[in-house]
Amino acid sequence: MRIHSLKYNAFMNMILMSSSFIFPLITVPYVSRILSPSGMGAVAFAQSVVSYFSLFSLLGISTYGVRACAQVRDNKVELSKTVEELLVILVISTFVVYCIYLAVLNFIPRFSSEKKLFLFFGSMLWLTSIGVEWFYQAIEQYDYITIRSILFKIIGLFLMFMFVKETADYRIYGLIVVFGSCGANILNLLRLHSFVSFIPFSQLNLKRHLKPMKSFLVSSISSGMYTQIDLVLLGFLSSNGVVGIYQLVVKIKSMLLTAINSVVNVMLPRLSYYAKNSQDKYRSLFIKNINFVFLFSFSGIFYVLLCADAIIDILGGSQYTSAVMPLICILPALLIVSLNTILSQYLISSGREKEYAFVNFIGLVFSIVFCLLLIPPFGAVGAAFSCSLCELCALIVRCWFARAFIKGIVKDIKILPAPCAACVSFFIVFSIRQLWWPANSFMKIIVSGVLFLIPYFCFLVIFREETVLGILSKFCHLHEKNSF
Structure with a gap:
């Protein structure tokens, strides 16, 4: 094949x-x-x-x-x-x-x-x-x-x-x-x-999978439950109407995570392959993964923060205006979930299924505790905030288990360019909003995107962000090649 x-x-x-x-x-x-x-x-x-x-x-x-x-x-x-x-x-x-x-x-x-x-x-x-x-x-x-x-x-x-x-x-x-x-x-x-x-059933050996699957079973159930527990507990502790408000927030979070993780999700098969065949390529691919997540997560968080009300208005309408605050509370999860995904790929591809399972179980415990504490008094806002808190706790535990590996690559990870560029771009757009801003929700999203992304891209170049510089280099090389 x-x-x-x-x-x-x-x-x-x-x-x-x-x-x-x-x-x-x-x-x-x-x-x-x-x-x-x-x-x-x-x-x-x-x-x-x-x-x-x-x-x-x-x-x-x-x-x-x-x-x-x-x-x-x-x-x-x-x-x-x-x-x-x-x-x-x-x-x-x-x-x-x-x-x-x-x-x-x-x-x-x-x-x-x-x-x-x-x-x-x-x-x-x-x-x-x-x-x-x-x-x-x-x-x-x-x-x-x-x-x-x-x-x-x-x-x-x-x-x-x-x-x-x-x-x-x-x-x-x-x-x-x-x-x-x-x-x-x-x-x-x-x-x-x-x-x-396919071969005859008598030649199959099902038992050989049961032992390594145990860790994946625990981790899969735990991670799947703690990523959905906020919506499920909200369903038991409140009405369908409140769940309907929060499900819109979850859909927006899922769409943004889908965009951010578009590259991250294809890495696990190749990481598993490199883990057995090339440690240098394994390390290099892992670093690129983290830099990519920083680049897109921070831009997504600050951009949505600028136009959360417009996004809710377009996707849900006037019936969903109360979803704005839950959306803001869940935004940190965009970065944290993506980093959790990457560190999970490290634990899986390096054969550390037990640690991977333990972290997911701990995440489930945190999620249940935070949801039971925050949903009754705060409803959908509490569910959103509990989601971000749970992912943060899980990230801390994953970093602890992967500390030796992280220590070896941290010097090659470009941590500051993306958040610095995103913060500066956010305050530029926020300042412009005080002077003028369109009334139409669709125009708010368009104007926010243009005014945010242009300085964001420029500051990334100034801060020498390697992913952006690599894209620019290839684009310039392709342009020069076509010119001839």
């Missing part, structure tokens, strides 16, 4: 992540106004609850599978055996979890009141398990992943405009969300035979 370059993979993943950013910009304003906060809250709550069950059915294979397959991708026989063994484990675990899920729907009133909606989302358990997304990530088939995902997003977009017409259509919207999110996974399974050759 052909393994593309990291630049190609990053480019394809940026297209995919851009679609994950652009499509919500089209769908969220429409459904937010049609379904109202209560309808959106019902869908968001059901989706979050199902994601919890999915964590148990996946058994951490969404992460473990990437590493396990990436390490043997040059050996088709061993790769085929690994994929088939993991699929068998997933089918068994999903069957057990789905039976428990059906039982829960009948005994918990908060779930049974929306049984049809929860059944729609329950199909995600099977679609996610058989989707083998981890396999295609391991063999770095990002062009296929991108094309397939965008196609199903387009189909889902048309279905949404055709069938979601009034507030009562929130269940239909939930079904469309399932199709857009997981429908493409059926294609993954059908296409699998092109890469692997």
Whole structure:
């Protein structure tokens, strides 16, 4: 099979992540106004609850599978055996979890009141398990992943405009969300035979995966729970309307993280490969990853801070004005989550699954504590603030476990250029706002972007930020080449 370059993979993943950013910009304003906060809250709550069950059915294979397959991708026989063994484990675990899920729907009133909606989302358990997304990530088939995902997003977009017409259509919207999110996974399974050759069941060795999967299981469940616990606990401690307000904030955070992590997320397979074959390349790639996160996270945080009210107005409308403060409180998580992702990649690719699992468990504990303390008195604002605090605590613990590695690379990490450039650019735009500012929300976003990004880019050049200088150098070289 052909393994593309990291630049190609990053480019394809940026297209995919851009679609994950652009499509919500089209769908969220429409459904937010049609379904109202209560309808959106019902869908968001059901989706979050199902994601919890999915964590148990996946058994951490969404992460473990990437590493396990990436390490043997040059050996088709061993790769085929690994994929088939993991699929068998997933089918068994999903069957057990789905039976428990059906039982829960009948005994918990908060779930049974929306049984049809929860059944729609329950199909995600099977679609996610058989989707083998981890396999295609391991063999770095990002062009296929991108094309397939965008196609199903387009189909889902048309279905949404055709069938979601009034507030009562929130269940239909939930079904469309399932199709857009997981429908493409059926294609993954059908296409699998092109890469692997299945062997008789008697030759499989499922036990060899159970021990290394333990750490991934604990970490996957813990991290998945603590990234969703704010929304789930908010659903139990408040109304669908409050959940609807907060889900818009979570969607905006997810869109921004998707854009920031567009390059970061393609690195794990290559880091796992370099960890066994080239420590110099491993170290270099890790440093580039951190510098990239600083560059985009700080720009995202300060830019959204400038126009949070305009973003909420465009995406949600007047019913969601109370989402502005939660959005501001959750902004620090953009940087912290991205750094947590990078340090998690280090722990995974270097074989330190136990530390990776422990940090995620600690993160879950922090998240539950912060949510129970802050949600009752502050509602959606408390949920947003607890998210940022939880991620910060998890980052501190991850830095402690990775301290030896960080100490060896910290001198090569350019920490100051991005935050300094972002702060200066923010105060420039903030000063201009005191003299003049457009009334239209869309124009606020455009003007803020132009006035912020131009000085931000200029100051990065002045501060000698290596990523920006590298892009400029390549652009100038390409321009000179075309001139001749």
